[in-house]
Amino acid sequence: MSNWLLPEHLADILPAEARRIEELRRALLDLYRTYGFELVAPPLVEYLDSLLTGNGGDLGLRTCKLVDQLSGRTLGVRPDMTPQVARIDAHLLNREGVTRLCYCGSVLHARPADLLSDRELLQIGAELFGHAGVEADIEIIQLAFESVRRAGVEGARLDLSHPGVVHAIVQADEALAESAEELSVLLSNKDVPGLSELAARLPGLRPDSRKALLALPSLYGGPEVLQRARRELPGLPGIEAALGGLESLLCALPDHEFGIDLADVGSGYGYHSGVVFSIYAEGWHDALVKGGRYDGMGKSFGRARPATGFSLDLRKLSSGLPPPPLARAIRAPWGTEASLVRALQALRQAGEIVVQTLPGQAQRLDEFTVDRELVPDGDTWKVRAI
Incomplete structure (x- = not known):
């Protein structure tokens, strides 16, 4: 390797x-x-x-x-x-x-x-x-x-x-207590056959709990899901509190596009x-x-x-x-003379990107586009377009 x-x-x-x-x-x-x-x-x-x-x-x-x-x-x-x-x-x-x-x-x-x-x-x-x-x-x-x-x-x-919707169903039915983790996975995957198989393995499961588990995978969509949930799920206090919390958010954020998925824990x-x-x-x-x-x-x-x-x-x-987008940069020659150093410092302090070319070296820059260069102008230096 x-x-x-x-x-x-x-x-x-x-x-x-x-x-x-x-x-x-x-x-x-x-x-x-x-x-x-x-x-x-x-x-x-x-x-x-x-x-x-x-x-x-x-x-x-x-x-x-x-x-x-x-x-x-x-x-x-x-x-x-x-x-x-x-x-x-x-x-x-x-x-x-x-x-x-x-x-x-x-x-x-x-x-x-x-x-x-x-x-x-x-x-x-x-x-x-x-x-x-x-x-x-x-x-x-x-x-x-x-x-x-x-x-x-x-x-x-x-x-x-x-x-809270799923937690309320689990807490209200002792038969679900030991299968809570498996239930969460099945609901998240919307595995209706798996939920049916799980319900069949739990002889003490209450009928309203079984109905709720099989209904949850289909309770997704827009805001209308909340009304469907109130009709199809048991009237447990925990479920009503969860649906009320979701409804409060929908009313408070009217400008956003919403999706609701009650099977997602x-x-x-x-x-x-x-x-x-x-x-x-x-x-x-x-x-x-x-x-x-x-x-x-x-x-x-x-x-x-x-x-x-x-x-x-x-x-x-x-x-x-x-x-x-590539950032604009200035190419400058290598040198240590005072006038060049002052010009480089001034440009960089102004927020410009200045790349000095080392002697005898070509360079490739992935995030800059060099569209200007620093050139001598008498006793000073100036920037000109390339």
Whole structure:
């Protein structure tokens, strides 16, 4: 095997693409600051028991593990930054009232989410802690939409779901308790034959639970899904609360195109507790943005807090955008004389890109177009078009 080959689903990012990713990072962090979000930077590696505290099993499966040479304890490379930010809010900042935090950093998955996904992501996101009302969800969704709009994405669509619907059905029927994980997978895949087979294996399953499980895969579409759900699902308080939360968002965000999928129980990480959303757009095979409410995650770190937020992968976002335009640059000769050095400094301080040509060397620039050159003009230097 060649020693320059990378592991599967890992890739180098070359100059023009790397520059665009960095510009997106700066633009989005600046955007979040205008909303009052403060930047935090959790470590790349933590003790495994801290990293996975209070989270679902899928997060553990995606975590790369290693042994700390100092303590002998098992470490994990973070596969998701949301739990780390929740720990910072609950344990380190320990503030009262609303806290808004944003972040950006690399995360690593032990296995890819699907055949087209990378294992290394550059995750950026925003989290709002301390407010349980729908107002926090509205702010987060609006900020998520503004994030993709700032990146140049057009025609973005919002998909909503609420794991409370499925949780209410499971909690109301003891026969489903031990099959909750299998049930979530079948519902997410809309596997009606599999759901029928599962219902047949559970002799104590209530008739209304069986009817609800077989109805859920078809409960997707536009806002009319909520009325269908009220007719076809049992009138459990948890279901009514979930449908009411979704309805409040629809009324508060009338200018967005919505899709609703009540069989979707949220991310496989298992920490969502309320409204879950995804943003899709043409040109990307999967959701661009994923987010939702995850109240109570901070309890594992000593303080339960209402929380909602979103994250996205900047590398994925950049990969679906049109090729970035080349930046204009100035070519300059090599030299150390004072007048040339002063001219170079003045141009660079003014924001110009100036590339000096080293003696006897040709160069290829992937992200610049050299359309001007710096030439001597008596005792000074001037820029002229090429």
